[in-house]
Amino acid sequence: MSTGPAEPGASPASSAPTLVDGGSAERQGATLGQRVGDWMLADLEDRVPHQAPHGRPRPEHTRHPWYRVVCLTGVDYFSTIAYQPGIAVLAAGLLSPLATLVLVALTLFGALPVYRRVAQESPHGEGSIAMLERLLSFWKGKAFVLVLLGFAATDFLITITLSAADATAHVVENPHVPASWDEHPVLITLVFIAALGVVFLRGFSEAIGVAVVLVLAFLGINAVVITVGLVDVATHPDLVLEWGNLLTARHGDIWTMLGISALVFPQLALGMSGFETGVAVMPQIRGDEADTEQRPDGRIRGARKLLTTAALIMSGYLLTSNVVVTLLVPHAELEPGGEANGRAIAYLAHHYLGDGPGTVYDMATIAILWFAGASAMAGLLNLIPRYLPRYGMAPDWARAVRPLVLVLLAIAAIVTWLFDADVDAQGGAYATGVLVLMTSGAVAVTLAARHARQSWRTLGFGLVAAVFAYTTASNVVERPDGVKIAGVFIGLIIAVSAYSRVRRAFELRVTEVELDAKAEKFLRDTARRAIRLVANEPGTRDAVEYEDKTRQVVRDNDLRDEGDVVFVEVTVIDPSDFAGSLRVRGEVLHGQWRVLRVEASSVPNALAALTLAARDLTGKVPHIYFEWTEGNPVGQFLRFVFFGAGEVAPVTREVLRRAEPDRARRPHVHVG
Helix, strand or coil: CEECCCCCCCCHHHHCCCCCCCCCHHHHCCCHHHHHHHHHCHHHHCCCCCCCCCCCCCCCCCCECHHHHHHHHHHHHHHHHHCHHHHHHHHHHHHHHHHHHHHHHHHHHHHHHHHHHHHHHCCCCCHHHHHHHHHCCHHHHHHHHHHHHHHHHHHHHHHHHHHHHHHHHHHHCCCCCCHHHHHCHHHHHHHHHHHHHHHHHHCCCCCHHHHHHHHHHHHHHHHHHHHHHHHHHHHCHHHHHHHHHHHHHHHCCHHHHHHHHHHHHHHHHHHHCCHHHHHHCHHHECCCCCCCCCCCHHHHHHHHHHHHHHHHHHHHHHHHHHHHHHHHCCHHHHCCCCCCCCCHHHHHHHHHHCHHHHHHHHHHHHHHHHHHHHHHHHHHHHHHHHHCCCCCCCCHHHHCHHHHHHHHHHHHHHHHHHCCCCHHHHHHHHHHHHHHHHHHHHHHHHHHHHHCCCHHHHHHHHHHHHHHHHHHHHHHHHCCHHHHHHHHHHHHHHHHHHHHHHHCCCCCCEEEEEECHHHHHHHHHHCCCCCEEEECCCCCCCHHHHHHHHHHHHHHCCCCCCCCEEEEEEEECCCCCCCEEEEEEEEEECCCEEEEEEEECCHHHHHHHHHHHHHHHHCCCCEEEECCCCCCHHHHHHHHHHHCCCCHHHHHHHHHHHHCCCHHHCCEEEEC
C-alpha cells in the first residue's frame, strides 16, 4: 500500500492555473506584479523542467549521435582557441609551444583517461561531483559538494564573463567598428551578457543544431588561418631558426626548457576546459536499443568517443595555433592594449587574409564565444537545482529557471565590472575553477578504482590526481584571484544553503509513505476505536520497556486505560538528507506489543507524514503521544536541524500545522 502526502515544499502557486491566452477569469484581473510573478515561476507551476544544453533531457527528448553532441561540448571547449594561444605566449613566452606540448600530453594521457572513467561511473551526466558525493556520507559529503559547487560556479560563471569579454575584444578591434567603442568594453560585454539572459528568459530550445553550425564554421575558418600561418613559417625557415637560437640562448638544453614549461603549465590549463562539459552532455547521446537507465552501455561508448574526439581535435588546434602565434605575432601586440590581446588568431586572420575575411573570422568567433556563455549558463541552471533543492538548501524559487537566470546574470555583471572586462585578468579564475573540478574528477576515479581493487589503475589515476593537485596549487599561488572568487561563491552558497535548510526544516519532506501489510493491518484494526500512536525512542526493546512506556502515556495524558496503542519507532539513517520516501514495517514484539518501525532522515517529519498517511488510509484522525525532551530548547532545535532528532513533539506539531491547514483534519498531538 502506498499513500502520498502533499509534495514537500509545494507552494500555493503550484496549483494555480497556468496563463494561456490571457489566463483564467481570476488571473485576468491580476495586478502587473502578480502577472510578472506568474511568468517568473511558470516552470514551477506546471513542473516542466527547463531543457538546456547541459541538462538531462525529458523522456520524449530526441537524443543525437555522439558526433553531433561533440559540437555541444565544443562551443565551450573549442572556443578557447580564440584566446588561449595569446594567454599561453604571455605566460610562457618563447616556450609557449613546448608548454602547450606538456598541456597536450596531460590532456591525452591524464585528463582523457580520467573522464572516460567518469563517463563510465556517472552515465547520466552527474559528473565527478556526484561520484564524490556517493563516496562521502552524511554532512561531510554535503559540505564537500557545496565547496565543489562553488568552484563549479566559478568555472561556469567565468566562462560566461570571459567569453563575453573576448567577444568584446573581437568587436572593438575590428577595423570596421567605430574607434569610440574601444572606450566602453565593460558596457559592450554587459550587452552580450544581457542578450544571453534574454535567450534564457524566453526559453532555451534545442541547441545541438546551432552548435554544429557554429563549431564547424569556427573550426573551419581557424584551420584556414592556422594553415596560412604554418605555410608562412615553412617558407621562412629563418623564423624557426631565430626562435630556436633564442630558446637555446635563454634556457640552455631541452631538459631545462621542459622543466620550465612544466612550471608554467598551470597558466595554460584553461585549454582543458571541456571535459566536465563533455560528461555533462552525456544524456543527450543516443545509445543502443538495448540500453537501460541502469546499464546505458551504448551511451557510455558514445561519450568515450566524444571525449576522445574532442581531446584530439583540441590538441591539434592548440599545438598549431601556439606555434603560429609564437612565431608570427609580435609580443608587444599580445600585451594588454595590443591589437592581438585576447584575439591572437583574429590578428593573424586580418594580417594574412585581409579585413574582409578577418571580419568573417571575427563574426564566427563572436558567435561561438557568445554561445559558449549560453552553454555555461545552461550548465549552471542544471547543476544548481540538481543538488541544492535535494538537500533542502535552496529557496523554492531556485527551482524556477527565470529567477535563477536573473541572479546569475547579476553575478556575471558584477564579475565583469570588477575585472573591467579584461580577458587576461579573468584567466586565473577560470583556470582555478577548471583545475579544481578536474582534480576532483581524478580523485573520484582514483577512489573508484581503489574500491574496485584495480591496483594499477589506482596508481595511474593517483599520479594524475597528484599532477592536477600540484597544478591547482601552483595556479592558486600564481593567480589567487580564482580561489578568492571561488571562496566568495562558496561562502554565498553555504550561507544561502544554511538559511534555506533552517527555513524549510518544518516542511513535510516526505514524498510518499509505503506501509507493509502488517503495518496497514495495525492501523485498520485500531481505527475501529481510536488510532493512538506512541512515539518511542527504542532502548533495549524488551517487554518491560513497552509496559513502562504504556503506563507513562496513560498517566501523563489521563487516559481511562492503556487502550489500544501502537508504538512508532523512527531510526535516523542520514540526517543530512532532506526529502525521501518513507517505508513503514509492522512487527509484534513479545507476543503483545505492536510496533511500526521507520527509517528516515528526521524523526518529526517522519512521524508527521505517518500520521497523515494513517488518516488518509483509515478516514480517522489519529492521535500521537510524546513525552517532553529534557534539555535546552535551542540546543534541541539544533539537534533537529543537524541530526534529525532533538525536541520532537513541538516540531512534529509544527510540521503538521503547515502540512494540514484544516484543524478538523489535522492529527492530534499530545505531550506529557
